[in-house]
Amino acid sequence: MNTPASLPPFQSRVVPVVVVTDPAQAVPMAEALLAGGVDVIEITLRSAAGLAAIEAVAKAVPAMQVGAGTVTRASEVAQVLNAGARFALSPGSTPALIDAVLQARLPFIPGVGSPSEAMAMRDAGFTLMKCFPAAQLGGVEVLKAWGGPLPDLRFCPTGGVSLANMAQFLALPNVAMVGGSWLTPAAAVAAGDWAHITRLAREATEAVRAIA
Incomplete structure (x- = not known):
């Protein structure tokens, strides 16, 4: 049985979840986040520009750990690997998808929405999972509840996470990071206001330090 590949090392406990519509936006966005202390990014495949954006960041901003989201x-596993993604995430998981990431040795954070799904992913060898959509599933309370019977698992809640509530998530022992x-x-990205994105990244970075 193949075992999951290890995630690349990154320091940030906040993972920006990004939909890029123009690949030219990707590199300055990544540089702006990095300047604010965020060294990881999830560029989703929700737009046709996703793969090109991943490739641009992987080549131009080596200090940024670029992941492929959604x-x-x-069939998308080979595509994101070829684009230079260092890891990938999904809102859910299927046997075919898990087989593909294991065969390709792509570091992967599978999405789960219930204890049964989390247990199935644990059986496949994963110990870090994406809890999605976190807020709609019950937010902090549902993750707190999962921590009792599943103390060996860690989660990255995504969906409804914000600066206002991320400290509540990150204070839980079974939350490794949050995505948001x-x-x-979108307005800042469209305007090319990279200084604003750096300020938001720095604000999140400082908030995480305050939790510790």
């Missing part, structure tokens, strides 16, 4: 099909889209607001 990887939902086995608030660090790269």
Whole structure:
């Protein structure tokens, strides 16, 4: 049985979840986040520009650990690897997708929405999972509840996480990191206001330090 590949090392406990519509935005966005202390980014495949954006960041910003988000099909595994993604995430998981990431040795954070799904992913060898959609599933309380019967698992809640509530998530012992889209607001990206994104990243970084 193949075992999951290890995630690349990164320091940030906040993972920006980004939808890039223009690949030219990707590199300055990544540099802005890095300047604010965030050294990891999830560029989703929700737009046609996703793969090109991943490739651009992987080549131009080596200090940024670039991950591919919304990887939902086995066929996408080779595509994100070829683009230079160092890891991938999914809102859920299927046997075909898990087989593909294990065969490809792609570091992967599978999505789960219930204890049964989390247990199935543990059986496949994963100990870090994406809890999605976190807020709709019950937020902090559901993760707190999962911690009792599943103390060996860690989660990255995504969906409804913001600067206002991320400290509550990160205070839980079974939360390794959080994912959110608030660090790269669409208006700031469209305007090329990279200084604003750096300020948001620094604000999140400082908030995480305050929790510790």
